[in-house]
């Protein structure tokens with residue numbers, strides 16, 4: 045295999061627009077070409093090797109925070125460390141569990157106080173590709189910015205950091221002294237609020253999920269997906285169910301940014317989860333994009349969530365309002381008694397999501413009725429669609445030690 049093909053597979057060359065590098069003079073010796081490629085890799089910045097799943101584009105990384113292994117290693121410790129909360133009772137990982145694709149299984153979580161967050165904890169698979177973060181805040185454009193919210197927000201408190209004590213705790217920890225120096229140099233002065241956020245962002249950018257049965261089938265191993273799931277894919281991508289319009293592309297959402305895009309794509313939709321009367325009865329921080337724009341026309345609008353690993357990210361929707369029945373829920377005594385598993389819950393809850401779409405949503409003036417309108421689905425087709433959604437679960441991602449708790 046030619047060296048440039050190996051590099052392409054490793055993702056080293058993908059960040060250029062040159063697909064197959066025609067600067068390579070194949071008459072030159074292999075060593076000369078190796079040097080050219082090395083020079084190219086170095087000239088492109090950090091020389092970070094992404095090791096992306098086949099077909100995945102290179103994520104866009106803010107120029108002020110290039111990827112490095114030292115930052116990723118540091119970010120992983122910080123993500124799992126309760127030193128990052130005011131009373132050392134919670135970490136990022138307290139609401140983002142790897143086995144649930146970094147969601148938390150709750151309707152809505154609470155931070156270090158008992159006050160509930162207005163929204164459901166999001167999963168983090170492929171967050172590197174989101175040009176707008178969270179359910180409905182277009183002002184949060186990078187993971188570096190977003191980390192401020194759980195660290196410092198008081199509405200409601202999540203980690204509740206109110207002063208710089210946490211930096212002192214990190215500075216006096218010999219493990220962190222080494223990790224911060226490796227990532228940023230300069231001993232104690234490297235332990236800053238910004239460097240904490242930058243490392244968390246670098247670690248989260250590595251949380252890439254692309255080895256589900258669906259991906260394996262797409263990349264040639266047809267038998268990786270069942271016949272039923274394959275039929276479900278056609279329903280998902282068809283003009284009756286219309287799912288792909290909002291949940292399309294490699295990341296199953298229409299809001300993406302990566303290095304092969306000339307501009308970011310982002311959109312907010314009202315998919316008919318609640319009626320207007322239901323929203324009007326709620327405080328503004330539960331009404332989606334309207335909270336930020338104060339426009340009634342943005343009521344109930346949310347970023348279409350990526351459906352990757354959707355088989356483990358229930359309860360569904362911004363408020364976690366669609367959940368399986370207790371008898372299908374492995375976390376409920378009735379479910380335990382009936383031998384419920386994550387899969388029984390996902391099947392049951394996804395069935396409810398599909399029922400909502402089949403009914404054309406609950407009706408709201410902001411729903412785009414060309415995409416969300418009643419349609420019919422045979423029971424067997426509903427099962428096919430559920431099987432397709434479950435084929436988006438990447439079990440390697442859910443257990444990969446690259447993302448797991450470094451303190452254990």
Ligand code: HEC
Nearest residue numbers: 135136139153154155161163164165166177178179194202
């Ligand atoms: C108390 C629970 C809680 C804690 C602790 C927490 N999160 Fe979250 N996380 C959430 C919730 C809830 C959301 C959805 C927020 C919203 O829509 O406003 C979210 C959203 C996110 C998102 C946006 C994902 C997307 O798809 O746009 C990222 C990234 C994230 N959290 C990272 C972190 C990091 C990093 C930490 C630690 C510094 C952290 N979270 C701590 C609950 C939590």
Ligand code: HEC
Nearest residue numbers: 285286287290313315317346347348349360361362401415
């Ligand atoms: C008009 C755009 C649009 C269309 C079409 C659409 N969705 Fe959605 N979908 C959304 C939005 C927006 C949300 C989040 C809504 C909320 O939280 O209230 C969502 C949420 C979901 C969720 C919950 C995911 C989670 O993590 O909470 C699933 C599952 C889902 N959609 C599946 C589908 C399927 C299957 C179809 C086709 C039958 C479909 N969607 C069609 C926009 C759309």
